Amino acid sequence: MPQVVFKVGDDISTDVIYPGRYMATVLPAETPQFAFADEPAFNGRLKAGQIPPGSVIVGGKNFGCGSSREQAVSCLKGHELAIVARDFARIFLQNGINLGLRMIVCPGVEAAVGDELEISERAVVNKTTSREFPVLPLPKSRQAIIDAGGLVAYTRQRLTQPQAAQGACA
Amino acid sequence: MTTIEKILARASGVASVKAGDVVEPKVDLAMSHENAALVINQFLEIYRGTTLEPRIWDPTRVAVIFDHRVPAESPKTASNQKKVRAFVAEQNVGKFHDIRGDVGGICHQILPENGYVRPGFVVVGTDSHTTSHGALGAFAFGIGATEMASVWALGSVLNVEVPPTIKVTVTGRFKEFVGPKDLILRLIGLITAQGANFKVLEFHGPAIERMSTSGRLVLCNMAVEAGATAGIVPADRETERYLREEAGVSDPIEFVGSDADAAYERSIDIDVTELGPQIACPHTVDNVKPIGEVAGVKVDQIVIGSCTNGRLDDLAVAARILKGGSVARNTRMLVFPASGKIYRQALARGYVGAFVKAGAVVMNPGCGPCLGIHEGALGDGETALSTTNRNFKGRMGNPKSEVYLCSPAVAAASALTGVITDPRKTN
Numbered sequence: 001m002p003q004v005v006f007k008v009g010d011d012i013s014t015d016v017i018y019p020g021r022y023m024a025t026v027l028p029a030e031t032p033q034f035a036f037a038d039e040p041a042f043n044g045r046l047k048a049g050q051i052p053p054g055s056v057i058v059g060g061k062n063f064g065c066g067s068s069r070e071q072a073v074s075c076l077k078g079h080e081l082a083i084v085a086r087d088f089a090r091i092f093l094q095n096g097i098n099l100g101l102r103m104i105v106c107p108g109v110e111a112a113v114g115d116e117l118e119i120s121e122r123a124v125v126n127k128t129t130s131r132e133f134p135v136l137p138l139p140k141s142r143q144a145i146i147d148a149g150g151l152v153a154y155t156r157q158r159l160t161q162p163q164a165a166q167g168a169c170a
Numbered sequence: 171m172t173t174i175e176k177i178l179a180r181a182s183g184v185a186s187v188k189a190g191d192v193v194e195p196k197v198d199l200a201m202s203h204e205n206a207a208l209v210i211n212q213f214l215e216i217y218r219g220t221t222l223e224p225r226i227w228d229p230t231r232v233a234v235i236f237d238h239r240v241p242a243e244s245p246k247t248a249s250n251q252k253k254v255r256a257f258v259a260e261q262n263v264g265k266f267h268d269i270r271g272d273v274g275g276i277c278h279q280i281l282p283e284n285g286y287v288r289p290g291f292v293v294v295g296t297d298s299h300t301t302s303h304g305a306l307g308a309f310a311f312g313i314g315a316t317e318m319a320s321v322w323a324l325g326s327v328l329n330v331e332v333p334p335t336i337k338v339t340v341t342g343r344f345k346e347f348v349g350p351k352d353l354i355l356r357l358i359g360l361i362t363a364q365g366a367n368f369k370v371l372e373f374h375g376p377a378i379e380r381m382s383t384s385g386r387l388v389l390c391n392m393a394v395e396a397g398a399t400a401g402i403v404p405a406d407r408e409t410e411r412y413l414r415e416e417a418g419v420s421d422p423i424e425f426v427g428s429d430a431d432a433a434y435e436r437s438i439d440i441d442v443t444e445l446g447p448q449i450a451c452p453h454t455v456d457n458v459k460p461i462g463e464v465a466g467v468k469v470d471q472i473v474i475g476s477c478t479n480g481r482l483d484d485l486a487v488a489a490r491i492l493k494g495g496s497v498a499r500n501t502r503m504l505v506f507p508a509s510g511k512i513y514r515q516a517l518a519r520g521y522v523g524a525f526v527k528a529g530a531v532v533m534n535p536g537c538g539p540c541l542g543i544h545e546g547a548l549g550d551g552e553t554a555l556s557t558t559n560r561n562f563k564g565r566m567g568n569p570k571s572e573v574y575l576c577s578p579a580v581a582a583a584s585a586l587t588g589v590i591t592d593p594r595k596t597n
Contacts, residue, residue: 010364011363011364011454011456013560013562013563013565015541015560015562015563015564015565016562016563016564019542019564019567019569020541020542020543020564020565020567021542021543021567023204023205023238023541023543024204024239024243024244024246024247024250024543025246026205026207026208026211026250026315027208027211038563038564038569061364062363062364062367062397065363065364065397066298066560066562067297067298067541067560068296068297068298068300068312068313068314069205069314070205070208070314070315070316073314087364087367089364089367089397090367090368090397090399091298091312091313091314094313094314094317095314095316095317098314098316098317099316139331140192141192141329141330141331142329144328144329145328145329150316151316151317151319151320151328152212152215152216152316152319152320154320154328155216155319155320155323155324155328156216156217156219156220158324158328159216159217159220159222159323159324160220160222
């Protein structure tokens with residue numbers, strides 16, 4: 001069962017998730033090394049491969065505010081982390097959906113580092129504290145992109161089968 | 171309909187839209203900076219495995235402006251810039267601004283000053299401060315690199331949810347040394363960094379009508395710091411004046427404004443008559459205090475510039491305050507104008523001379539110090555006072571430093587004393 005490996009408060013900016021000084025690095029294959037680079041302990045565990053895929057970062061409100069840098073998503077996606085937050089900033093949420101980052105909007109979530117979470121479409125269940133928190137759906141406007149497996153695949157569909165894709169999202 | 175509902179309806183080919191509708195607007199202008207390197211990567215990825223040739227849908231509508239790391243600070247950046255340069259040449263991208271002293275500068279200044287943004291446009295940019303261009307009556311918003319790759323391929327933004335609009339009405343007249351930066355900091359402090367998430371801030375009122383486009387750019391630039399999808403000032407006579415006189419636009423300009431019965435999510439009224447200088451304190455932009463509460467805080471580095479406050483009127487007020495004085499000992503002052511054009515105007519008017527004579531370092535136009543990626547880094551435990559737009563932990567390159575945000579007048583007055591200083595008391 002996935003474990004909470006890191007916890008942050010409200011208004012965590014993309015400068016904290018992916019510091020600006022590493023922005024010259026753009027390729028998704030290269031960005032994961034700089035995830036939370038200014039939090040050396042957590043960054044060290046990520047780089048050492050000590051964080052299993054599927055592990056959870058718990059965030060507060062407005063997770064991912066600030067810069068539109070997509071590295072802030074690709075660096076987390078590269079480690080196959082899931083983000084459970086009270087809510088997300090707009091651009092981060094869209095970038096996350098576009099790249100297929102697992103994001104769960106859970107306005108009441110309460111969990112500490114080390115807690116085990118069971119995550120479904122409906123709720124986050126904190127198995128450690130035996131508490132359940134309802135989950136809100138991602139924006140319905142983006143569902144077609146999620147279903148296609150991300151925006152690159154969705155746009156490719158639109159280019160190659162314009163009729164079918166338009167029918168699907170109408 | 172609100173202004174943005176009208177813009178989205180027209181761009182999506184439908185008679186009307188309302189908040190919550192999902193539309194697919196055609197894009198009038200698509201802007202990227204150095205992160206075009208990633209956009210190119212994702213753009214080519216879209217075409218992988220298809221028989222189609224990767225071509226930008228309409229290269230005349232694409233702008234690429236080098237501004238984040240100029241001139242390149244590393245071989246990696248230089249190589250990315252080289253890759254982008256080759257791509258824009260191959261694709262015939264129409265609005266490319268390379269690293270140059272004449273036509274170069276920060277993207278959010280280059281777009282307006284060249285008349286690339288018009289009222290009623292849908293503008294997307296791979297930069298969160300793309301909200302700036304709402305100052306010209308456009309619907310302008312930030313997107314990620316993959317979303318831009320999709321725009322390059324299709325010419326539209328997919329599945330956009332029409333945002334609800336908050337109406338902000340501003341009355342009164344600013345006192346001397348108080349202005350648009352203080353107004354927007356006050357508003358962000360009021361509604362918080364999440365207060366307009368997924369929403370639009372639409373600015374109205376006598377104080378907005380009297381405000382120059384330069385000031386309106388400050389408001390819309392920082393709308394994103396309240397989480398807003400966009401900020402917008404519906405086009406008026408000042409917009410037309412700016413486009414004709416300062417941006418050299420000669421073709422027809424269309425005014426798009428909100429209907430009298432437009433549906434707003436909420437209304438906020440602000441009277442600026444009694445407003446004083448505002449300071450955003452570390453480490454969030456909504457941690458805003460009147461200057462009296464933080465006056466006296468020691469400052470190691472003053473920064474004047476950026477897409478927020480690097481325009482001619484910003485440099486003018488700073489030069490006026492600094493003239494004849496000297497930057498305090500143990501305080502550094504950096505000035506970076508928003509574009510080559512502004513740099514030349516500031517030279518001609520003597521502002522650059524006044525800065526250098528006072529001990530400031532005048533840098534080339536660019537974004538670098540604001541986000542800690544190119545020059546102007548802070549030491550451990552140091553404090554900056556800056557006219558830029560963000561003070562997040564680590565924003566200026568060092569998580570062990572602190573950043574306060576302010577207007578150009580406050581920055582200049584504080585440069586003379588080395589501590590946060592109210593410009594109304596020193597002049």
